[in-house]
Amino acid sequence: MNLIDLSNSRRIGANSFYIEIGPFKLLVDAGIDPKENGFAAMPDFSLVEDYSLDYIILTHCHLDHLGALPVILRKQPQAQILASHASTILAPRMLKNSYNVMTKIKEELNVPEYPLYYPSEIEKLKEHFLPMPFSLKKEFIKNGSSINITFHPAGHIAGAVGVELQYKHRKIFFTGDVLFQDQLTLPGAKFPDGPFDTLILETTRGSTQRESLSNRETETNRLIETINHALSRGGSCLIPAFALGRMQELFAILEKARSDKKLSACPIYSSGLGMDLVDYLDSLSKKNFGPHFRRKTVHNLKVRPLPRKIRAGQDVPPGIYILSSGMVIPKTPSYYVAAAMLEHHHNSICFVGYCDPDTAGGKLLKAQQGDAFLFDDMDYVAPVRAHIHSFDLSGHADRDELLNYAQKVSPRAIVLTHGEESSRLWFDQELALLMPETKVIDPAPGVLYQV
Ligand SMILES: [Zn+2]
Ligand SMILES: [Zn+2]
Known part of the structure; x- marks a missing residue:
């Protein structure tokens, strides 16, 4: 499997991963960085402009995963978008809001490239959505090869999923943004037990130790x-x-x-x-x-x-x-x-x-x-x-819960994502101690990794 992190930085920004496995060319998420404006807030889509994407997988509708979706679809109009039912409904509303914000701050902040897309392009997304059920394996075929894709509920927010890919004997799992514990408005993640060859792991709370008696x-x-x-x-x-x-x-x-x-x-x-x-x-x-x-x-x-x-x-x-x-x-x-x-x-x-x-x-x-x-x-x-x-009421899993999950699914390689440098470093060090056989990759943006 080839993997490129298209993010604009090694932090939590414009989340987007390019994955190539067998004949399949996939993108997981197409976000914008909430702290940046204009092109600087975008993933580097030029890295995939020579490839023809088959599918864009949307893990959930926060803008750091969704905000550049109309832009990549303009460049890759043949791609279909795999998203949970809830995400297909939430995405247009979230993007409309982002469009309104962009038009508002275009003059004020002098960002000539704003808006990055137009309402007609948000509408167009709807023709590309392929709604995916929870916890049900779907098979996709290309040139006689097949890949199985399963969406697992990830807690976090409505419609959020972890994504399981299976190509031949290889199994890859993206946690996406995940919360294992139940919220009042949403049950916690129900993730598979593995084993996986590769785990792409969110690391948001790597620098945060929960107080021992707090829940x-x-x-x-x-x-x-x-x-x-x-x-x-x-x-x-x-x-x-x-x-x-x-x-x-x-x-x-x-x-x-x-x-x-x-x-x-x-x-x-x-x-x-x-x-x-x-x-x-x-x-x-x-x-x-x-x-x-x-x-x-x-x-x-x-x-x-x-x-x-x-x-x-x-x-x-x-x-x-x-x-x-x-x-x-x-x-x-x-x-x-x-x-x-x-x-x-x-x-x-x-x-x-x-x-x-x-x-x-x-x-x-x-x-x-x-x-x-x-x-x-x-x-x-x-x-x-x-x-x-x-208050520790985050929508993200505790770092210890993520470590436990990583151990449970015993991958040969773990790719760190969605975390500040200090958070990634914590996971890197802990995983080296707990899972010395596992290769841990903290990908540099724009670099191709063979995993
Ligand atoms: Zn999120
Ligand atoms: Zn996020």
Whole structure:
């Protein structure tokens, strides 16, 4: 098997792998890097321009896996897209939002290549989708050879899958982004037991050691207590969250806390794409496409739109603010509300998922009380006075769970992906100790590996 990581960096960015196995030429994911703009945010598709792709496999609909799909399809119009039923429904909505953002910031940030694609190209995707069921082997044939492809539910978000490829006697497994534990709105991953020849392993949480006594339940309780404290001080609580998945899970957590009479009465604010996706997840739940989430959750919580006038430094009305983006990226609601709230003692900012260290979210997590914090996109400096907390409610598996899984499926080679350098290094070192027979590859972008 030949493999090229087309990512723009050896981090978590524009995820995309080229795989060549027998006569089959596949791409797994076509993402964009949320921290970059324009062509710099894209995978290097020039590396595959001489090949004719048969299939593009979409593991899930976060933009770091999906955002460049219309671009690669323009270059490779013969390719079919294999995606779970839920992903075929979510992908056009997520891409439409990304298109809107690109057109908005084209002038502002002077990115002449924006938008990277047009709505008509999003529409065109629909003709290329080949919906794949969960846990059912599908055979694809080319030039008399066949490959079996199986999608396994990966937890993480609705429609997310790990992908099993079998060509002749060779078995390859992509974890994609995975969460083994159950969430309120989505069951955990159900991955096969292997064995596999090659495992492509996500490493998001390689630098994060879970506190020994913490689990999702204790972390959820701690989050609710923290919210109650902020409210009792007369303050607010901002929870930055990814619009797809995390945000609806938070609504479900708050609804449960309220029905258990654990959450103080207060308004809950949210807005944008995440609220729109409430309807999508409701519909996917009714169709039994994976998630368990109902629209009535936001009605029960009386979620209201964000107040119109949010200004840097001017405190917001007391309440809970569940806003995207999860990493507090400039020009998103969580960025503006963080700039409004940060300098007021009674407020709390609660992070519940992964933040890239270079983003405002990552920097806030490292900030100390009294630091001067720069919201560079607004050219605004605020003293850090709000309480900043982090909760281990990530949509990604713990590093130890991933190590256990790697050992269980005993591959001859493991390819590391989707992690910062320090995370990949941790896996590299641990795997060398635990599985000395296994070859571990931390692929350099653009380099061809024979695995
Ligand atoms: Zn993801
Ligand atoms: Zn991802």
